[in-house]
Amino acid sequence: MKKIIPLIAVFFAMANLHAQSIPNAGFEQWNNGEASSWATSFSYSGMLLNFEYQAGERATDAHDGSYAMKVHPYDLDLTIASYTLPGLCHLGYFNTEADIMSILGNLTDISAIINAMVYGGISCNRVPEKVTAWIKYIPSGDDAMSVTVQCLRDDNVVAEGTYSRATATNGYVQIEIPVTVTMNDDPTTLNVIFSCGKTAGSELYIDDVDLVLNNIGIDEPCNAIFTLGPNPANDVLNITPTLGGSYHYRLYDANGKTVAEQDGVEGTATVNVAGLSQGVYFLKVSNNGLSRTEKVVIR
Numbered sequence: 001m002k003k004i005i006p007l008i009a010v011f012f013a014m015a016n017l018h019a020q021s022i023p024n025a026g027f028e029q030w031n032n033g034e035a036s037s038w039a040t041s042f043s044y045s046g047m048l049l050n051f052e053y054q055a056g057e058r059a060t061d062a063h064d065g066s067y068a069m070k071v072h073p074y075d076l077d078l079t080i081a082s083y084t085l086p087g088l089c090h091l092g093y094f095n096t097e098a099d100i101m102s103i104l105g106n107l108t109d110i111s112a113i114i115n116a117m118v119y120g121g122i123s124c125n126r127v128p129e130k131v132t133a134w135i136k137y138i139p140s141g142d143d144a145m146s147v148t149v150q151c152l153r154d155d156n157v158v159a160e161g162t163y164s165r166a167t168a169t170n171g172y173v174q175i176e177i178p179v180t181v182t183m184n185d186d187p188t189t190l191n192v193i194f195s196c197g198k199t200a201g202s203e204l205y206i207d208d209v210d211l212v213l214n215n216i217g218i219d220e221p222c223n224a225i226f227t228l229g230p231n232p233a234n235d236v237l238n239i240t241p242t243l244g245g246s247y248h249y250r251l252y253d254a255n256g257k258t259v260a261e262q263d264g265v266e267g268t269a270t271v272n273v274a275g276l277s278q279g280v281y282f283l284k285v286s287n288n289g290l291s292r293t294e295k296v297v298i299r
Helices: 004-019 100-104 110-117
Strands: 041-045 050-054 056-059 068-071 074-077 082-085 088-090 130-138 145-153 156-165 173-178 189-195 203-213 226-229 236-241 247-253 258-265 269-272 279-287 290-298
Touching: 050 074, 068 088, 068 189, 088 110, 100 110, 110 145, 110 189, 130 145, 130 156, 130 189, 145 173, 156 173, 189 203, 203 279, 203 290, 226 279, 226 290, 236 247, 236 279, 247 269, 258 269
Parallel strands: none
Antiparallel strands: 041 050, 056 068, 068 203, 074 082, 088 189, 130 173, 130 203, 145 156, 145 189, 226 236, 236 269, 247 258, 247 279, 279 290
């Protein structure tokens, strides 16, 4: 019985961990050309149409690590006409029962396409303050990319956030998508949906997607990757992992500039923050293919 209790504790810790972490957030895990946990392709077979939608591919042009996700529109060439479907990348699954002909008749409304085609997501029991990601965008013509964050319960949106951009970036930039509560209920599912736009030639690179949770105490179970303290901090910040193995941490400021970083850490890490300016920082810890970001206040 003494051995069973720790195993149960680990099980619940891992369950809560997955509930509040973006899987494969850095797009380092790929299988047969597909990024694990992310949807960018589907097969469609209907009376009039048969095609293989593929909008994402592995890219070595990464913000951090070895790989990133590259998303591009999908060209659909039919006998009677040609169409360009928007490139989508998300945490749920594609609804292959959607009315594709109606979608092809109104390709300018990407929000309607997302509502018709994108379902599901990852388990989530808490509304995040915001979602952050590092992107590089190369639009074609007057195209625009977008990000939609949805927290759902029984297919009802309880919190949502959006971001859009129509101009090219100068390399990778970090974007933030604040999430606003729209219904007083706890979510069960979260999805993050990236669209590169709808014009052939547009390219969107995505890397290091994170949930930022506000006002989380160190004893709460959804903080299972690590605990930290003191927060606010004056001189030092202690990072203690709650999973086995080595981990990587990065402390960066509101502009994305790294102020402290270390890889291959085992056990508690003590970070000297005495020389940092007062303000808000973010601590990202990656362990066993999972990552979490938390807000840190330096006084």
